[in-house]
Amino acid sequence: MKFELSHSFDVDIETVWQTILHPDLPKALVREVKDLMEMEILDVEEDRGLISRKVRYRPAPMIKKVGPKKVEPRWMEWTEHSEADPARYRIEFENIPRVAQVAKLMRNTGTLELKPSRHGCTRVIRGELKIKVPILGRLAEGIIHRHAALLVDQEAQATVRIAEKGGVEAYLA
Secondary structure: OEEEEEEEEOOOHHHHHHHHHOOOHHHHHHHHOOOEEEEEEEEEEEEOOEEEEEEEEEEOOOOOEEOOEEOOHHHHOEEEEEEEEOOOOEEEEEEEEOOHHHHHHEEEEEEEEEEEEOOEEEEEEEEEEEEOOOOHHHHHHHHHHHHHHHHHHHHHHHHHHHHHOOOHHHHHO
16 A cells, blocks of 8 residues: 655754754654654664664554454564665655564555745655555555554654754753
């Protein structure tokens, strides 16, 4: 399934961008996002102006079952593999489940873009979520998308609060 999520921020684009990529963002988001239990930046590399990152996420257990299948909380953990282009305020990502059996069945890729707006900026996340399971795959995609959208909405609200305080360092001070 293809998806698009959009959030408006009454904060300038550069402050939001710096907040999203700040190395201490996990400390702030785990504190602010109710359904985010852990977030850890595993790796960051910069090459020719592009920033490559690997970020591990462990959300609160939100999905208990998909059809008759019980969902283990660890199945919902993932690592974001992303490449950020500061010149375009754009991030391309692939979220890879941490459990190998789940990673074989699920693919989630997309882009995050910031665009200036009259009162600050708008963040648009576009992507695709694919569950490679006959019959239950589409049901699972819908359930996962709904819960992921709730988590992203919480993260957007937290990002606004953090950015409004002047960014991650000011928020954590």
